[in-house]
Amino acid sequence: EVQLAESGGAVVQPGGSLRLSCAASGFTFDDYTMHWVRQTPTKGLEWVSLISWDGAITYYAGSVRGRFTISRDNSKNSLYLQMNNLTTEDTALYYCAKDMTSGLDGDGMDVWGQGTTVTVSS
Amino acid sequence: SDVLTQPPSVSVAPGKTATITCGGANIGSKTVHWYQLRPGQAPVMVIYDDSDRPSGIPERFSGSNSGNTATLTISGVEAGDEAEYYCQVWDSSHDHRDVFGTGTKVTVL
Numbered sequence: 001e002v003q004l005a006e007s008g009g010a011v012v013q014p015g016g017s018l019r020l021s022c023a024a025s026g027f028t029f030d031d032y033t034m035h036w037v038r039q040t041p042t043k044g045l046e047w048v049s050l051i052s053w054d055g056a057i058t059y060y061a062g063s064v065r066g067r068f069t070i071s072r073d074n075s076k077n078s079l080y081l082q083m084n085n086l087t088t089e090d091t092a093l094y095y096c097a098k099d100m101t102s103g104l105d106g107d108g109m110d111v112w113g114q115g116t117t118v119t120v121s122s
Numbered sequence: 123s124d125v126l127t128q129p130p131s132v133s134v135a136p137g138k139t140a141t142i143t144c145g146g147a148n149i150g151s152k153t154v155h156w157y158q159l160r161p162g163q164a165p166v167m168v169i170y171d172d173s174d175r176p177s178g179i180p181e182r183f184s185g186s187n188s189g190n191t192a193t194l195t196i197s198g199v200e201a202g203d204e205a206e207y208y209c210q211v212w213d214s215s216h217d218h219r220d221v222f223g224t225g226t227k228v229t230v231l
Contacts, residue, residue, distance in 0.1 A: 004164075035220070037220075037222075039159070044206070044208065044222065044223075044224060044225035045157070045159075045165075045208050045210075045222040045225065046222065047210075047219060047220035047221065047222060050220070059219060060219075061219055062217065062219075095164075095165065097165075100170065105212055105214060106152075106153060106155075106210075106211065106212020106214070106220060107153075107170075107212075108153075108155035108167060108170040108171070108210070109155070109157075109165075109167060109210075110167045110170070110176055112164045112165040112166070113164055114163070114164050115164070
C-alpha cells in the first residue's frame with residue numbers, strides 16, 4: 001500500500017526551528033517529485049515547497065523562501081523540511097505529498113500523508 | 123500570479139448535483155487538479171488533468187476547464203461527499219509554484 005507518514009510537528013517559539021520528516025512506503029520513492037503543503041483554518045491549503053526526484057531542484061513559496069529548506073534521502077525513502085526563523089504565520093498542519101510524476105510542471109499530487117501539526121507560539 | 127477563486131460553500135441535497143467552480147485568469151490554458159479534504163483524513167485527489175479520475179474515484183466525480191473557469195461536478199451526491207474541495211494549478215509564469223484555490227465547503231443537506 002502506498003503510504004506517507006509525517007512526523008516532527010511540535011509547539012515552538014517564534015524565531016525557533018523545527019525539522020519535519022516524511023517516511024514513504026509502497027512505491028519507488030526516487031521515481032517521483034515530492035511536495036510539502038500546509039493547511040490552516042483561515043488560509044486553507046498553501047503549497048510550501050517541492051523537490052525533484054534526485055534532490056537537485058527545489059522550489060519554494062515566497063512566504064517561506066530563505067527560511068525553509070526541503071531535502072530528501074532516497075536511500076531512506078524519506079523527505080524532510082527544515083524550518084527556521086518560524087513565525088506565528090507558520091502555524092499549520094503540514095502534509096507531505098507525492099507528485100504523479102518525476103516532472104516539475106504541476107502534474108498533481110496523488111498521495112498525501114495525514115499531516116503533522118506545527119504550532120508557533122510564545 | 124494566479125489567484126484561484128472558489129465559492130466558500132455549496133449546499134446540496136442527497137442525490138442531487140453539486141457544482142464547484144474555480145475561477146482564474148485564462149485558467150483554461152492551464153491544467154487543473156482537484157482535491158477532497160475531510161477532517162482527520164489525508165487529502166484525496168479526485169480529479170487530475172482537468173477531467174481525469176484517479177483509480178478508485180467514483181464516476182460521479184467529473185471535471186471540466188475552459189476560459190476563466192474550471193468546474194468540479196459531483197453527481198448523485200452522497201453524505202460521504204461532504205468535505206472541503208480545492209482546485210490547484212501550476213504557475214510557471216514567473217515563479218515556479220503550485221497554487222491552490224480558496225476552497226469550497228460542500229454540505230450535504
